[in-house]
Amino acid sequence: MRSFLKIFFATLLAFIVLFLLVFVFLVGYIGRTLSKKEEVVISPNSILVLETNQSFNELKVIDPLNSILRSGPREVPGLYDVVRLIRKAETDDNIKGIYLKAENNANGFASSEEVRNALQHFKQSGKFIYAYGEVMDQKSYYIASLANKIYLHPKGGMEFSGFYTQLTFLKGALEKLEIQPQIFYDGRFKSATEPLRETQMTVANKIQTNAYLGDLYRNFLQHIGESRKIDTATLHKYADEGMIQEAADAVTYKLADGLRYNDQVMDELKSKLGLKGDDKVNFVTLPRYYSAYSPRYADSDNRIALIYAEGNITGGDSEDASTISSGHYLKLIREARQDKDVKAIVFRVNSPGGSALASETIWRELVLAKKSKPVIVSMGDYAASGGYYISCMADSIFAQPNTLTGSIGVFAILPNLQGFFRNKLGVTFDGVKTAKYADLGTASRPLTEVEKKFIQNSVDSIYSTFKGRVAEGRKLSGPVVDSIAQGRVWSGIQAQQLGLVDRVGGIDDAIACAVRMAKISGYRLREYPETEDPVKTLLRRYSDDSRASAIKNELGEYYKIYEQLRQVKEMKGEAQARLPYILDIR
The missing domain is CATH 3.90.226.10 (2-enoyl-CoA Hydratase; Chain A, domain 1)
Incomplete structure (x- = not known):
């Protein structure tokens, strides 16, 4: 028995040591892998691709698993990185234009504004922007609306119906569960607790929501109107009367430039680049462009x-x-x-x-x-x-x-x-306390x-x-x-x-x-x-x-x-x- 225990514990110790060695090796390997910067060279006659359904955080996001498995981008650039990449592309002779894949937009309104402003600046450089989507939602169309050409899938669509927001009220559910939220607040518009204490929006909340939602919508219509040369009253009419129901409607009312299948858009981009036959368009994704780009600043200690x-x-x-x-x-x-x-x-x-x-x-x-x-x-x-x-x-x-x-x-x-x-x-609960308010809360x-x-x-x-x-x-x-x-x-x-x-x-x-x-x-x-x-x-x-x-x-x-x-x-x-x-x- 003693001999068995000696063998058992010796084997266990050996296993633990081996596990630690493997763990240290893996951590070191992962660290070296992640620290290696992939050398990316941007070929001439390239097109930068921006996908509106990509969510851009403020900070860049590193995906260690993709880096190790080589199965996707190692880094997803942050919002300001995207702005800088678009600015870089303006002066990059290898980048001839931008292709916007405009489907759902995973970013907020202000973030979309940052990207759109950068694209507007890019467009002013004389380079082209093409936008294509099978079904564009309103936020993705907001970005796409400044493109030189906007194409939709012939059997796809485009959402253009105005803005709305809907709240979920939990007061009734809490009452059924016999839960009292016990709410304390200051500010008659401080509606953070409304879903817990009301069954519908208060008058004050509707006033503030109508005001800021109206501002967001006016900004939306104004910039689309400037890009598509349509007055905002007409754009509002399109939404208010439900005039954009199919992709063809967007073309009819000048919100888009044509209906195309993906291969037709690719052919047009090839023509734009002077390519022929089976030549492939050299698309460069944002993460790949990010790998090839380093911000340059003045040689300064400041x-x-x-x-x-x-x-x-x-x-x-x-x-x-x-x-x-x-x-x-x-x-x-x-x-x-x-x-x-x-x-x-x-x-x-x-x-x-x-x-x-x-x-x-x-x-x-x-x-x-x-x-x-x-x-x-x-x-x-x-x-x-x-x-x-x-x-x-x-x-x-x-x-x-x-x-x-x-x-x-x-x-x-x-x-x-x-x-x-x-x-x-x-x-049920019971207890003792040494002071009157010891169990407050x-x-x-x-x-x-x-x-x-x-x-x-x-x-x-x-x-x-x-x-x-x-x-x-x-x-x-x-x-x-x-x-x-x-x-x-x-x-x-x-x-x-x-x-x-x-x-x-x-x-x-x-x-x-x-x-x-x-x-x-x-x-x-x-x-x-x-x-x-x-x-x-x-x-x-x-x-x-x-x-x-x-x-x-x-x-x-x-x-x-x-x-x-x-x-x-x-x-x-x-x-x-x-x-x-x-x-x-x-």
Whole structure:
């Protein structure tokens, strides 16, 4: 027996050592593989391909598995990378034009505006843009509308029906489950909690939604009208009377230039490039072009820090690129602030908000940075509530006309699950405490009137602080801020008119402003945060994706309700400066 145990443990130890050696080898191999930059040469007479259904995050995304297996692009460029790639293509003699594959558009309105503006600049260089889609949705058509030629599949279609947004209200479901959300908020437009306390949109919410949705739609019609030389009243009529039902209708009413099958479009592109017969068009995807391109800046010691802040604002020190954790961003901003070579900071905000406390922490570090160098904010699809909190102190704020911002308000949710547990599950709770309010915030009982006052007072205090930060940063009076706060969401156009935003523009405009304010001629861009460790990305992403995919497959169209409930769970007990509900504009 003793001999058996010796052999067993020796074998086990050998297995463990072998496993560790293999693991170290694999990590090293993956690291070397990911660090190798593929050498890509762009051939003459090439066409750059841009697919509207590709989602562009603020930061580039590395796909370690694709890199190892060579099964797809190693890197998907970020939004500003895409803008720079299009600008690079303007002067690249090897790139003759751009081919837009316009199907569904996976990006937000302001992100689409960034891409569209870059394409407009490209078109002005004299190079061509061709757009083709089997079925174009409205956001993809918005980008495609500036193309020299727009073609649709003969049996396909194009959506052109106006914008709408629909909310899901959970109050009735919560009542059936005997769950009391116990909501506290400031701002009559602060409608983040409406789905939990109402069965339909309040009058105030309809007012604000009609206003910003109207602005987004007017911007949509205006730019399409300019590109297609059709007045906006006529475009509105097309949508309002349902005149675009089939692909042929889009051609009839001059929204598209023709009906083509894919092979016919390819033949036309060949002709454009002077190719014949079986010659193949050399298409270059954005990820491949990105591999061949390195941004070039002046030979200078001056740096402009570009800090990307994307996702929900949370406490903690997470380095997850999809969230803005206060601890992590405090370090990033402080690093840029204390770096003497960094002459200005451009803070790129694409966030619907989140934790009020975390927003205050980030705001404080940006205020300190502003004392030593210019701080410019560039707003993405959203810079609302907490997203506006961390923006309001900037020397100058840029937003797109279709950015959603403002939402200066605060709320808190403390659910009471006593009835649900007792009457639905047969679960009860009991305990002891050493002080009257020791168990304040527990979900196992309702709040008392005194406890409700405690929480409302806290929400009131945070709201007052939030408005004070805005008044100080935007140099507005208290009464003015109070009138434009109240939790109301504004479009970028409205925000500029109200003084919440300084200028309409994109990331390039914000960087140019930073250079002017820093009074420097040449500069190099330093981007934060650094790309996440590839091995960590591999482990986290595929774990997250598989879990999310399983839930989506199970819930189908009800997945959005699950997401809404999950957000409520995450917000429990902490004051939130967050955009109302999940906005889904179509």
